[in-house]
Amino acid sequence: MSRAIGIRPQPDQVADELAIRSLAYAFCDAANRRDTVEFELVWDENGIWEIGAPLHSVATGATEITAHLLELLKPFEFFVQQVHSGVVAIHGNSATARWWVQETARALGGQPYDNHAIYEDELVKRDGTWRFTRRSYRYVWLDLKSPIGGQAVK
Amino acid sequence: MSRAIGIRPQPDQVADELAIRSLAYAFCDAANRRDTVEFELVWDENGIWEIGAPLHSVATGATEITAHLLELLKPFEFFVQQVHSGVVAIHGNSATARWWVQETARALGGQPYDNHAIYEDELVKRDGTWRFTRRSYRYVWLDLKSPIGGQAVK
Amino acid sequence: MSRAIGIRPQPDQVADELAIRSLAYAFCDAANRRDTVEFELVWDENGIWEIGAPLHSVATGATEITAHLLELLKPFEFFVQQVHSGVVAIHGNSATARWWVQETARALGGQPYDNHAIYEDELVKRDGTWRFTRRSYRYVWLDLKSPIGGQAVK
Numbered sequence: 001m002s003r004a005i006g007i008r009p010q011p012d013q014v015a016d017e018l019a020i021r022s023l024a025y026a027f028c029d030a031a032n033r034r035d036t037v038e039f040e041l042v043w044d045e046n047g048i049w050e051i052g053a054p055l056h057s058v059a060t061g062a063t064e065i066t067a068h069l070l071e072l073l074k075p076f077e078f079f080v081q082q083v084h085s086g087v088v089a090i091h092g093n094s095a096t097a098r099w100w101v102q103e104t105a106r107a108l109g110g111q112p113y114d115n116h117a118i119y120e121d122e123l124v125k126r127d128g129t130w131r132f133t134r135r136s137y138r139y140v141w142l143d144l145k146s147p148i149g150g151q152a153v154k
Numbered sequence: 155m156s157r158a159i160g161i162r163p164q165p166d167q168v169a170d171e172l173a174i175r176s177l178a179y180a181f182c183d184a185a186n187r188r189d190t191v192e193f194e195l196v197w198d199e200n201g202i203w204e205i206g207a208p209l210h211s212v213a214t215g216a217t218e219i220t221a222h223l224l225e226l227l228k229p230f231e232f233f234v235q236q237v238h239s240g241v242v243a244i245h246g247n248s249a250t251a252r253w254w255v256q257e258t259a260r261a262l263g264g265q266p267y268d269n270h271a272i273y274e275d276e277l278v279k280r281d282g283t284w285r286f287t288r289r290s291y292r293y294v295w296l297d298l299k300s301p302i303g304g305q306a307v308k
Numbered sequence: 309m310s311r312a313i314g315i316r317p318q319p320d321q322v323a324d325e326l327a328i329r330s331l332a333y334a335f336c337d338a339a340n341r342r343d344t345v346e347f348e349l350v351w352d353e354n355g356i357w358e359i360g361a362p363l364h365s366v367a368t369g370a371t372e373i374t375a376h377l378l379e380l381l382k383p384f385e386f387f388v389q390q391v392h393s394g395v396v397a398i399h400g401n402s403a404t405a406r407w408w409v410q411e412t413a414r415a416l417g418g419q420p421y422d423n424h425a426i427y428e429d430e431l432v433k434r435d436g437t438w439r440f441t442r443r444s445y446r447y448v449w450l451d452l453k454s455p456i457g458g459q460a461v462k
Contacts, residue, residue, distance in 0.1 A: 005334045005349040006438045008327045011165060011319060017326060018171060019162045025239035026159045029252060032294075041159040054461065078295045080270045082254060083239040085333035085391040098337060100390060104270070114458065116388045116412070130160045140340075141386045143458025150268065150297025153208065165319060172325060173316045179393035180313045183406060186448075195313040232449045234424045236408060237393040258424070284314045304422065304451025307362065 004089055016090050019130045020123060024099055027132070028083045034073055040066045044124055044131040052138040076113070078152040079105035095130070097121040101137075104148065112148040116141040158243055170244050173284045174277060178253055181286070182237045188227055194220045198278055198285040206271075206292040230267070232306040233259035249284070251275040255291075258302065266302040270295040312397055324398050327438045328431060332407055335440070336391045342381055348374045352432055352439040360446040384421070386460040387413035403438070405429040409445075412456065420456040424449040 009017060023042055030039035043049075043062035051057045059068035073079055086099040099119040106112055122134040163171060177196055184193035197203075197216035205211045213222035227233055240253040253273040260266055276288040317325060331350055338347035351357075351370035359365045367376035381387055394407040406428055413421040430442040 004330075005346060006327060006331045008323050008433065008436045008438065011323065014323050014326055015162050015165065015168050017330075018168055019160060022158075022171075022241065023160045026241055028239040028254065029241045032254060038159060052461075078270070080254065080256075080294060081239075082236075082256065082390075085336040085389075087330065087334055087337045100336065100340060100388065102388075102390065116386075125162065128162045130162065139461040140388060141458050142461050146457035149300035150295050153206075153293040153296050169316050169319065169322050172322055173314060176312075176325075176395065177314045180395050182393040182408065183395045186408060192313060232424075234408065234410075234448060235393075236390075236410065279316065282316045284316065303454035304449050307360075307447040307450050 013090055016095070016125070016130070017088050020088050020090070020095055020097060021086060023123070023130050023132065024083055024086060024097065024119070024121070027135075028081045031069060031073070031081055032079065034070065036066050036070065039069055042132055044126075044133045047132050048134045049132075050134070050136045052136065054139070054142070075107040075109075075111070076105045077108045079103070079113075093125040095121075095123040095125075097123065106148045106152075110147070112144060112146060114143040114146065114148065115139055167244055170249070170279070170284070171242050174242050174244070174249055174251060175240060177277070177284050177286065178237055178240060178251065178273070178275070181289075182235045185223060185227070185235055186233065188224065190220050190224065193223055196286055198280075198287045201286050202288045203286075204288070204290045206290065208293070208296070229261040229263075229265070230259045231262045233257070233267075247279040249275075249277040249279075251277065260302045260306075264301070266298060266300060268297040268300065268302065269293055321398055324403070324433070324438070325396050328396050328398070328403055328405060329394060331431070331438050331440070332391055332394060332405065332427070332429070335443075336389045339377060339381070339389055340387065342378065344374050344378065347377055350440055352434075352441045355440050356442045357440075358442070358444045360444065362447070362450070383415040383417075383419070384413045385416045387411070387421075401433040403429075403431040403433075405431065414456045414460075418455070420452060420454060422451040422454065422456065423447055 027042045040062045049059045049065045059065040082102045084100040088097045101117050104114050118138045120136045123130050124133050181196045194216045203213045203219045213219040236256045238254040242251045255271050258268050272292045274290040277284050278287050335350045348370045357367045357373045367373040390410045392408040396405045409425050426446045428444040431438050432441050
């Protein structure tokens with residue numbers, strides 16, 4: 001996506017880029033709060049959610065993906081995804097994006113989960129609404145051993 | 155705020171959303187630098203700043219809130235707030251927002267402060283300028299015990 | 309930049325602000341992936357990249373800066389820069405920005421590198437494209453001793 005770097009977007013591109021950025025933030029916000037209604041809304045009906053090695057899994061379709069989210073989060077006393085810098089490239093009604101993400105969590109038994117990763121995304125716009133058609137989570141660094149202290153606050 | 159997820163905003167909504175996102179970033183930037191002039195500017199005159207359990211406190215009005223910030227930061231050798239993904243919902247001249255935030259700090263005596271939290275916000279636009287009427291900080295995870303190493307750099 | 313806080317931007321300012329924010333994200337994304345082609349594109353031809361005490365260095369010009377990036381990243385098994393809240397002030401075809409950043413890395417020999425810092429930026433727009441004319445990285449907190457666990461994932 002190198003040609004877009006630094007180039008001032010056109011007004012209609014601005015609205016699309018902001019919608020796409022907000023969608024990645026809505027994914028994070030819904031996942032962290034385990035809000036299944038809002039989480040399902042970020043996905044295209046036939047979307048694909050892939051988590052990479054060494055914790056590989058794939059789920060397909062908004063309904064199955066949302067069930068998979070709950071299953072993945074079930075062991076955790078707390079789970080926080082942090083979304084950092086993202087780059088977005090828009091081509092008409094489709095787009096790609098890439099995000100730098102950190103996830104920190106602790107299972108009820110104390111098992112730690114901490115990682116840096118990249119989300120590689122594909123999106124589509126239908127009737128003025130952007131959805132994810134594919135999200136691929138690729139771990140860059142993963143720590144399942146170093147203890148995480150502190151207390152979950154309810 | 156589920157109905158807005160993924161929907162491409164109108165041009166005037168784009169400007170409002172960007173102003174609101176920038177306001178949350180300006181809060182963070184001013185707090186981290188202990189810049190009281192800029193910090194006071196993010197607040198509506200009658201704004202309310204609430205920090206939740208187990209470190210509950212409330213301050214009301216831009217002036218009192220700014221004094222409270224300095225009091226809260228006084229013990230810290232360094233303090234860094236990191237703002238991550240936010241979701242924003244705009245309704246005319248008022249808005250709500252929710253942010254995922256991490257704060258990391260160490261008191262002069264070595265006491266650590268590390269946490270993940272949510273900022274729940276209410277905002278108002280007067281004369282084309284957005285301000286916070288309410289920010290509620292809710293801890294999700296809090297660690298006041300695990301030592302934080304490293305050196306503050308002046 | 310206090311006068312801009314909370315003020316709803318004009319449509320043309322919206323496009324400029326989004327381009328500048330995306331440029332800081334593109335810097336991060338390219339650096340983390342060691343993508344020299346994209347990294348060089350974020351810099352003005354005569355740009356200056358300064359890293360502050362206690363790890364001071366300066367590089368000048370997009371080509372030299374890109375070579376310097378590779379040199380700096382060479383020792384690291386993994387390196388992740390995280391970009392958080394940024395404030396942007398635009399004045400016609402020039403702009404300034406300030407970002408809160410964390411960098412976490414581990415050298416192949418196990419040497420840790422973890423820090424919070426500020427990027428102070430100057431930018432220029434030429435032919436509709438924003439580039440950095442200066443980036444100054446100022447450490448706020450630096451930890452070169454506390455071990456970083458976990459595994460890099462290839």
